[in-house]
Amino acid sequence: MSGTLLKRELKINGKLLALFLAVLTLYGGMITSMFDPKLGESLKAMADSMPDLFSAFGMNQSGATLTEFLSNYLYGFLLVVFPMVFLILLANRLLTRYLDRGSIAFLLATPNRRSKLALTQAFVMVLLLFCLTLYMTGLLLGLSAALFPGELDCGAFLLLNAGLFGLYLFLSGLCFCTACLWSEPRLATGVGAGACIAFVLLQMLSRVGEKFEWLKYATPLTLFDPQGLIGGEPSAVWSFLLLYTGGLALYGVGIAVFCRRDIPA
């Protein structure tokens, strides 16, 4: 890895991370504070009145315990979609901007192997997403302990976050890979971001009714199963390990392509 490049990328993209963390803190704080074992009843009544809408956003559990409540209202949609926007932007800033404008020439015109440059950018991406996961985990643990001491099943909650990071790894690997394949933003960001958005829409559709349930096999988002993870189901753990493997493989393919391709800069 190149220390100079790492420092520069962390400095500029750290600001973007801070922005996303601020928004997520707001949402996370709001939703956690909304938990109320008694309120569960009224929320359930609301969910029962419009079951399709609630389940489209992955909010189909009653949320009787704090762990269920958080996994239902945060990990089903918000903590998937917001960081997804972040990682799409990140892939664009770490690769596509350099390749599209030609400023990559100033990185290549240095005695650093292409593999070293690509690995640095990949590391920045993974590190920032890891920081995001760590921060949200810490924040929610802290808030829960302060507002509802003893209510959160910490072990299950940590497993849930480990699974979420697997999803980030997979989606960011995909965006990184498409950014390595093409220089043009239309393809480099378009294909990666397009796939991510399609995955979300497919998952929402698959949750609405039995008619479209088969669609869940068409989106990797299914491999992150919040309910299964807090329930300690082995299949849920296996699927998130699949996300880790797939994610690392996609990063690997991206780096390999970047090392071999023509870069008209």
Add this chain to the structure above:
Amino acid sequence: MNVIEVKGLTKDYGRGRGIFGVSFSVGRGETLGFLGPNGAGKTTTLRHLMGFLHPDSGEARILGMDCFRQAAEIQKHLGYLPGEIAFPDGMRGEEFLRFQAGMKGRKDLGRAKELSERFELDLTGRISKMSKGTKQKLGIVCAFLQDPELLLLDEPTSGLDPLMQNRFVELLLEERARGKTILLSSHVFEETERTCGRAAILRKGRLAAVEDMERLRASRSKTFCISFAREEEAARFAGTFPEAVPRGTEVELPLSGSADRLVKALAGYEVRDLSTRSQTLEELFLSYYGEEAAK
């Protein structure tokens, strides 16, 4: 051993674009001018030397190393100025140079400060707010940053005013005297005239010629435009030069080689104005090789 060795380099982009069978070499301490009109394939050739592109066939070597596979090793000895400079986002001048120094494994700014002063380059401003000429200066300073033994410069004086162009030529002459090997691409002959010992001329992706600069200069013709005080003087003068074209009080005279004959002849006339128009690269090529070769 030659510093740069290019053999049969071919990259076909289709529809006649690309480079086809380009071969040339640059010896240690030599300055080669890489001449050609826009779109002739100069930048594509340089990108192969930089290891950005794979050749379809043929090979490019620098210091005996393969330009693509050993690009990182080659870069230790090389300074590069891109033809179309795009800097990374959101940096100030000095920040960028420090970043580049770091990427090149240097702690100090080396020659950068000294060169910035020489080109009157203000490093405190944001790059995004810099003018084209200022950005060009920054690119030049960056290419010379680690005092490399080989320089690949793609149209280095574009965007520079005549004063700065002159300073740049002086810098090149100094570097040449210090034994540096330089490959300088340009689409104007005059730019390479003072600095380069030889010129390689590229046309439509093919290497048309590699010639001594002296011989090219000698064969090059200029068109002199002479304005006389009276029409009969113009006519009288035109009578002594068969190739002259009189137009009222003005005479256009194409002349190759020494201007001595013209200057001596003009001494007997009242001359109001004298100007020259240089040949374009294409005209130079035509006059050097004739119509046949140009086809």
